[in-house]
Amino acid sequence: MDILIQILVTGLTLGAMYALASVGLALIFGTLGMFNMAHGLFMTIGAYAAFSLSGYLGLVLPVGLLIAMAAGALIGVLTHLLIVRFMLTGPNFETNVMVATAGLAILLQDVLLKIFGAYPFTQPVKVEGTIRLAGVAITLQSVVIVAVALVLISAIAFLLLRTRFGMTIRATAMNREAAELMGVRTTRVYLQVMGLAGALAGAAGLMISSLTTLSPQMGGDPLLKAFVICVVAGLGNVWGAGICAFALGLLEATVQFEFGVRFGFPVMLLLVILVLVWRPQGLFGRERVVRL
Amino acid sequence: MGNNNLRRHLLVAALIALAFAVLPLFVTERYFLGEVIIFLIWSIVAANWNLLMGHAGVFSLAQMLFFATGAYGVAVATQFAGLSIWLAIPVAALAATLLALIIGAACLRLSGAYVALLTYAIAEMIHILIVTDTACFRQVGGSCLQLFGGARGFSRFEDFGFRPLLKADWILGNYYVVWAVFAFTIFALVVVIHGRLGLGFRAIRDNVGYAGSRGINRRKIQLIAFGISAFLTGLAGAVYAGHFRFAGPSLFEFSSLMFVLAMVIVGGLGSTWGPLIGAAAIMTVVEITKELGDARAIVLGLALILFVLFLPKGLAGSLERLQRATGLSRKPGPEASTSKDPA
């Protein structure tokens, strides 16, 4: 029983982190059809922003969260304005943008290394303390992470499904040209999506850094897992990504317990390989299937 | 036209191979020769990636996995199977080919970014499994050696054997082994790119539906591309392992992948000689940044962004355009080379 709860807690915590990391990625892919290889760095920048400004603006979580989200949104918007915008209509957008954002990731990571050094700083913006559930201790920060993930994902769900802005994003995602014929300024929609996804990444970065530490390469691992989740869920499927994140978090925790820690991630990757080979549209996906 | 092209490029290949054959007459410094060896190897890897990505239109991120397979193949074959390195090299290249055919078959139903994801997932899974393996396969002295070398990889296995033979000039022996693989590769690539196979590549890359209606089997062509590219890349990995006496997981880390990708992109995707130009350019710039302090990552990152944005055809493309512009209009300078093509 203890063990079951322990695995559940680990799985949900992992799941929440993965969900935060992958929802933004899915949103960008779903709307722009682009793999944002710099998404991990968006997270890292969010985490460092909260870390650096917390000294001035206090250590309260909501403030830190806002800073992280603002920083993520800013870098998302800048990425769009300075890089993505120029490539959207060009040939080979899909592959070119992967290369360019990968370059951006290398660049930003090195800039962070030069500014902050490699020291693994601890994230001051977090909640201390533990609670007990049936004899198992659970850190409050884990609870916060799960809560933030659920709130943010619900907020995104509400935004996409229930607002005019969300409808515009979805319409643009489904058919850019038709959306333009409705009078939608799709370049602006893309910009907003990049900002929104950046904000989500920033929040994810803050949450991840509160469980681990800050380091310039901290985004690499969550990004990989976010890719896994997005593929398994079906690329661009925001809901699927949220659900899959929690499911895969639980799967990873179970595999780690049953078969050994080192098999956790390889099993997830194997899942991606199987999904891509047998069901390329993902478990929940319908749209944007590139098959020949 | 195709035949003429083939002959012209074969001539270029011969000149390049000749130039590198006589280079050690002028350069004796071990570090510089070592860098040229590495340049030759990265050129092979980049050129083969370009074959797969630029010519056959398969955006595979498993390139360094093929390279590592060649290197690991040599390490495992010499260390565990007791094979001579000269036998181990072709065996390792064949192992890379076999792996590529399996991965290629798995990729057949996918295209574009999906291929990138699948190939990357495969490479990453193998990477993690190797790196986290701590079970001793064999005890070597006081350390244990895992079946695939673990996080450390293999080192100090049998090399080409030039040290006892050439003494202080051992590196010349290594140089000519690598040169031989390089020369073989560039001739092979010219024949592939400008021969019948290349025609098929271009047909499927440019228009899949059209190529299909012309009876060109996309799956078969892409599998062939995977196979050739991986064989030559594996060969490069094998001689790399022989040169450094090393095969380890860092060979197929993400950062290594990006390093070679930068060469392909900067050189020019889909060109013939672009990857060589790109490898030279990137290595030179990285070398210069070492003098200026540590700017390697910034240079690589910027190169990837700027070239994709502003020079998607790479240095090879710009060179060609410059050549055409000056050749046609006899009017050198930027005005001549800017075309007004809105596409």
Place this chain on the structure above:
Amino acid sequence: MSDSQPKAPSRRKFLKTMGISAGSTAMLAGLNQSASAQSSEPVKIGCPAPLTGIVAADGIEFRRGLEMAAEEINAVGGILGRPVELVFVDTESKGDDVVIQAAQRLIDRDKASALVLGYNLETGTALHDVAADSGIVAMHSNTVVAHDELVRSDPEKYWGIFQYDPPETFYGIGFLDFVKGLEDRGEFTRPNNKIAIITGPGTYSTNIANAIKDNADKYGLEVSLFESVNVPISEWGPTLAKVRADEPAIIAVTHFYAADQAQFMNQFMSQPTNSLVYMQYGASLAAFRDIAGVNSEGVIYATVIGALQDEIGSGFAEKYVGKFGDTSSPNGGGQTYQALHAYAVAAALAGGPGEPYEEDRNRMVADRLRNLIYRGPMGTMRINPDGQSAFCYPSQTNDPSLGMPHIFSQIQDKAVGGVLIAPSPYDVGAFKLPSWMKA
């Protein structure tokens, strides 16, 4: 080192302000004075270090340690009048191939007379051939037994390659001996006979873990868990669940990344088991205490190369932290710091270093190094001629002045770093039963 010092400073104060100058720098200064300056050509010292990538934090400490040592050496006239000039090449936390390239570059391009470095990730013997081929001295702290084996296989070729700390194989047995010592003195009574071993990937971690595993039964211990984890690992839930399901008397974590170890403690402490917790290397770094905070208190860690807590060691640590800030780690920087000082003394004694390929000159430096007993902030460096690694105290010699101590520390106050609890005579405090354990 300001001019406005009182004329006769107390010895304490002298040590504080001068760092380790009391010992070796004075000797070097003496040598420099007696020799007429040979030339003003700088002595190039090359350092291939992991300045980026996963172990960049350590690589940057190695650079700092060298910079501080070079400054001190140059302040007393360099090596026989020639200033020391440092050249760094980033090895990106990668493998042998990159280290070989970096070393070759430092030799051929920068004309390095010697390579002085800390460790490079997962490359035990990469630079040996490069340095040997060019006839220069190389000093590293890769901490691998493979070094000894290679040097032993061809001592004539590897005359100039030194591992200035003992190989990692001493860690495993040293740890078990340490626990036995605690038990013998009645400071610790094991609640059961089980030991849980958690290793990371990589030769260093695995070799130590295997040494503990293979020798556990000799100490009456039974391995209840042997888990391999990957890098980075932040969620220890499943591993801890296994630990909690079968409570061991001792938990040994040989996965050596400070941040990961700190997370282990944070999650362990939410529901601790009645076990002694031992951590390899990472816990010795400031980052560990910073991240784990109060949860770090009670942890035991060991290193075969760490700053001692005596006058020399503490003086160095203070100066180092004063120079590079609170997030710097004297345990990292101290390695290269001590190595460069030792090299400078040996080179001066030998009448100056040679350029690459000036093998005879460099051989003299190597001979001096081989015979030098050098006492720095990390303890005594004395090279074992068989294998050319530093002697380990107490595993190889029972004279503390003749071996580099395998030191065990316990974090007893998160604010000040570990208290050295073994071996004597370097210990400055006693083992305290961690708060989570039942007496």
Place this chain on the structure above:
Amino acid sequence: MTAPLLARDLVSGYHARPVLQGVSVELVAGRIAGLIGPNGHGKTTLLRTLSGSIPLRSGKIEMNGEDVSRVPVCDRVGRGLVHIPQGDQLFGDLSVEENLRMGAYLRDDQKAVRQTLDEVFTIFPRLAERRRQTASSLSGGERRMAGIGRGLMAEGRVLMVDEPSLGLAPLVIEQIYEALRQAVQSDRAILVVEENPSRLLGVADAIYLMDAGRIVWSGSAAETVNSSDILATYLGGH
């Protein structure tokens, strides 16, 4: 009086290949113009050029006397130019009603939008029945209705419809043309593209015949009837 839409000597195309080689068209308020011609000769390209989806290489597009040649798509929509593209081009995962509301994307007066929505539902009662269904679940005819309905939602002054009858049952075609006839009565200018000219003969006030990227013939509805042999030559015996 200036024309709601006037195009002069348009040249445009995809990548290196120009499709339109100097096309001029004029639309008149309250009139339906028909554009006919064989497949693959630039009819759809003309519509996409007019709406701004394809950039103009040379020539000039004016709306009510104002040059809009360089104005982006969404701003042309803002000026009242509505392009109902070929095929469905619906937003598959949105409901029918959401699709229709997207048509009124630039309109702020929500009350008026609701009124237009009711009007569209009156014209196409089938859409009212299906309003909660996702667009991708509709039948071919229903999708075309939704597409036209979505175009009507914008209340634009110029309506361009690409192949409204392609592949549909005669009854549905009749319904769709009825909708266009109603639309033109509120003084709109309409351009309808059809491959089959017989559909347009009773509807259009003027006909343009397009071939190989040029307008090769144009005339009023009456002239068209008299010149049926020209049409037959171009269209291969309809």
